[in-house]
Amino acid sequence: MPKTNEAVVDAMIEGGVTRGFTLPGLGITWSLPAFHARRDDFDVVLCRSEWIASIMAQTVGRLTGRPAALMGQGPWLSTIGAIGILEAHFAGSPMLVLTETSDYDGYGQMGVYQTMTGDYGGADAMTALRPITKYATYATTPEEAVYGVQMGIKHASLPRHGPSAVVMKTSIIRQEVPEPSKPVLYPGAGYYSHTPARPDRAAVERLASLIDGAARPVVVAGNGVLTAGAGAALQALAERAGIAVVTSYNAKGVISETAEVAAGMLGTWGSPTANRVLAEADLVVMIGASMGPDYTRFRDPAMIRPGEQTLVQIDIDPRNAGWVYPVDLAITGDAGDALAMLSEIGLADSARESRLAHVRAIKDRTDYDVLPRPEARQGTVHHADVVAAIQRFLGPDDFLALDAGANRIWTTFGLRMPHPDRLLVPGGTGVMGWAPPAAAAAKLVHPDKRVTCLAGDGGFMMTAQVLSTCVQRRLPVVFVVSNNDGLGMVRDNLGKARLAVDFAPVDFAMMAESMGARGMRVHAPDALSDALAEAHEAEGPVVIDVQVDPDASHHRAVDNAPL
Ligand SMILES: Cc1ncc(C[n+]2csc(CCOP(=O)(O)OP(=O)(O)O)c2C)c(N)n1
Numbered sequence: 001m002p003k004t005n006e007a008v009v010d011a012m013i014e015g016g017v018t019r020g021f022t023l024p025g026l027g028i029t030w031s032l033p034a035f036h037a038r039r040d041d042f043d044v045v046l047c048r049s050e051w052i053a054s055i056m057a058q059t060v061g062r063l064t065g066r067p068a069a070l071m072g073q074g075p076w077l078s079t080i081g082a083i084g085i086l087e088a089h090f091a092g093s094p095m096l097v098l099t100e101t102s103d104y105d106g107y108g109q110m111g112v113y114q115t116m117t118g119d120y121g122g123a124d125a126m127t128a129l130r131p132i133t134k135y136a137t138y139a140t141t142p143e144e145a146v147y148g149v150q151m152g153i154k155h156a157s158l159p160r161h162g163p164s165a166v167v168m169k170t171s172i173i174r175q176e177v178p179e180p181s182k183p184v185l186y187p188g189a190g191y192y193s194h195t196p197a198r199p200d201r202a203a204v205e206r207l208a209s210l211i212d213g214a215a216r217p218v219v220v221a222g223n224g225v226l227t228a229g230a231g232a233a234l235q236a237l238a239e240r241a242g243i244a245v246v247t248s249y250n251a252k253g254v255i256s257e258t259a260e261v262a263a264g265m266l267g268t269w270g271s272p273t274a275n276r277v278l279a280e281a282d283l284v285v286m287i288g289a290s291m292g293p294d295y296t297r298f299r300d301p302a303m304i305r306p307g308e309q310t311l312v313q314i315d316i317d318p319r320n321a322g323w324v325y326p327v328d329l330a331i332t333g334d335a336g337d338a339l340a341m342l343s344e345i346g347l348a349d350s351a352r353e354s355r356l357a358h359v360r361a362i363k364d365r366t367d368y369d370v371l372p373r374p375e376a377r378q379g380t381v382h383h384a385d386v387v388a389a390i391q392r393f394l395g396p397d398d399f400l401a402l403d404a405g406a407n408r409i410w411t412t413f414g415l416r417m418p419h420p421d422r423l424l425v426p427g428g429t430g431v432m433g434w435a436p437p438a439a440a441a442a443k444l445v446h447p448d449k450r451v452t453c454l455a456g457d458g459g460f461m462m463t464a465q466v467l468s469t470c471v472q473r474r475l476p477v478v479f480v481v482s483n484n485d486g487l488g489m490v491r492d493n494l495g496k497a498r499l500a501v502d503f504a505p506v507d508f509a510m511m512a513e514s515m516g517a518r519g520m521r522v523h524a525p526d527a528l529s530d531a532l533a534e535a536h537e538a539e540g541p542v543v544i545d546v547q548v549d550p551d552a553s554h555h556r557a558v559d560n561a562p563l
C-alpha cells in the first residue's frame with residue numbers, strides 16, 4: 001500500500017504538476033523519498049529560502065498557465081513563503097502549495113514548538129493561507145491529502161487562476177493509504193475536465209456596433225489578455241480597425257509597444273501617452289483588467305468618465321466587470337474567446353485612418369518615442385541610461401523581469417517592449433526582490449531564450465541568493481543591478497527628511513563571484529550595452545553592478561500632470 005507522501009506525489013504528477021520549488025523541513029523532508037522515487041517525472045528545485053521558492057513557483061505558473069508546486073514546512077511557508085503566494089493570489093497565477101502543520105507525530109496540543117495546527121499556544125497554517133489562496137484544505141487523513149491535492153490542482157487551474165493550498169497534518173505523511181480507501185479515491189482526470197463558458201454572442205455583437213460607431217475607441221488590456229495568450233489576436237484586431245491599446249502593469253508588452261496602435265502602459269508610473277489616449281477616448285473596452293488603482297491614476301476622475309464615455313468590460317469572472325467603474329455593457333468570458341468572436345463578427349475599418357491619426361497626434365504631443373536622458377554625476381549612470389541600453393538590446397527571444405523602485409518606474413515609463421509577451425513583472429503586489437527569482441524561473445521554463453533581470457540594489461539584495469541556484473542549475477541569467485546605495489524611490493519622495501533610505505555600499509560583482517557567478521561593474525552610460533552583450537555570451541549567471549547616480553530622481557518619469 002502506498003504511503004500518503006507517495007500517493008500525493010502520484011496525484012500531483014497525474015494532475016500535470018511536474019515541477020516543485022522547496023527548501024525542505026519536517027513534513028516535506030518526510031515527503032522527499034516519494035519525490036526521489038519519481039525524480040524522472042518530477043523536478044524538485046532546491047531553493048535558498050521559501051521566499052525565493054514561492055516566487056519561482058509563481059513565475060512558472062504565470063509563464064505556463066499550469067500550476068507549479070511550492071513545498072515547505074508550515075511555519076516558514078505560511079510566513080516568508082507567503083510573498084509568492086500573495087503575488088499569485090493578486091495576479092491570478094496558478095500554484096499548488098503543499099505544506100504541513102509541523103506537529104510531528106501528534107504533539108500539537110502539548111506545548112509548542114513550530115506548531116501550526118491552530119492549537120493553544122501555536123499558530124495556524126490554514127488561517128494564514130486561507131485569505132491568500134483560492135482554495136485551502138486541511139488534510140488529517142491520507143485520503144484527504146490525495147483528494148485535497150486533486151481539488152487544489154482543479155481550483156488553481158480553472159479561471160481565474162490562483163494559488164491553492166493543501167495543509168497536511170504532519171503525522172499522516174508517513175502513514176499508509178488504507179486499501180480500500182474510505183472515502184473512495186478516483187483518478188484526477190475527471191475532476192479537471194472543463195469547458196469554458198463562451199461569451200454571449202448578442203453582447204459581443206452589441207460591442208462590435210459600439211466600436212463601429214466610436215471615433216476614438218480604446219482597449220484597456222489587463223492580465224486576462226496575458227493569461228489567455230490573446231495578445232496577438234488583440235493586436236491584429238486593433239490594427240485592422242485602428243483601435244488604440246493601453247495596458248495595465250501586468251499586461252505591459254502584451255502587444256508590441258512599438259506597434260502603431262500601442263500607446264503604452266497606464267498609470268502614474270506608466271506612459272503619459274497611454275493616460276491621455278484613454279482620457280480622450282469616447283469608447284473604453286476593458287479586457288481582463290481589474291482596473292486597479294496603480295494604473296487608473298488612483299481612479300482619476302478625468303481619465304475614465306462613466307456616463308460621458310461609453311464603458312464596456314469583458315472579464316472571465318462576472319464579479320470583475322463593473323467592479324471599479326459602472327459600465328454600459330458587461331461581457332463574461334475569456335479574453336481570447338471574446339476577441340475571436342469579435343473578429344468573426346467583423347469590425348468596420350472606415351474610421352481606421354482617422355483613429356490612427358488621433359493616436360499618432362497624441363504620441364507626438366507626449367513624446368511617446370523619445371526617452372528623456374537627464375545627466376548623471378561623473379562615474380555613474382542615470383536610470384534612463386539603463387532603460388536606453390535595455391531598449392537597444394531587446395530582441396524577439398529576450399525575456400525581461402522587473403522589480404520595484406525608481407529603476408522600475410523609469411522602465412515602465414520609458415521602455416517600449418518591442419516584442420510581445422516578453423515582460424515579467426510583479427503586477428499584483430509590486431513587491432521588491434521578485435525579479436531575481438522570477439528571472440531564474442523563466443530561464444528554467446525557457447532555456448532557449450535569453451533572460452535579463454533588472455532590480456535595484458535594495459530589491460536585489462533581498463533575493464540575491466538565487467544566484468547560487470542559478471549556478472547549481474546552470475541558468476545563465478543576466479542580473480542588472482541598478483546600484484544607487486539605497487531605496488532610491490523612497491529617498492526621492494522623502495526629500496530633505498532623509499531617514500532609513502541609505503544603505504552601506506555593496507559590491508554586487510564581488511557578491512556574485514562569491515557564489516560562483518560572474519561579476520561585472522559599469523560606471524558609464526556607454527559601457528552598459530557592451531556589458532549586456534558580453535554577459536549574455538557567458539555560460540553561467542552574470543551580475544552587472546551598474547553604478548547609478550543616487551540623486552537620479554524618478555519624478556521626471558512620473559505622470560501626475562492633469563489630463
Ligand atoms: C518587500 C517590499 N518592501 C518595501 C516595498 C516598498 N518599496 C517600493 S520601491 C522601494 C525602494 C526600492 O529600492 P531599490 O530596490 O534599491 O530600487 P531604487 O528605487 O533604488 O531604484 C521600496 C522600499 C516594496 N515594494 N516591497
Ligand SMILES: [Mg+2]
Nearest residue numbers: 456457486488
Ligand atoms: Mg536602490
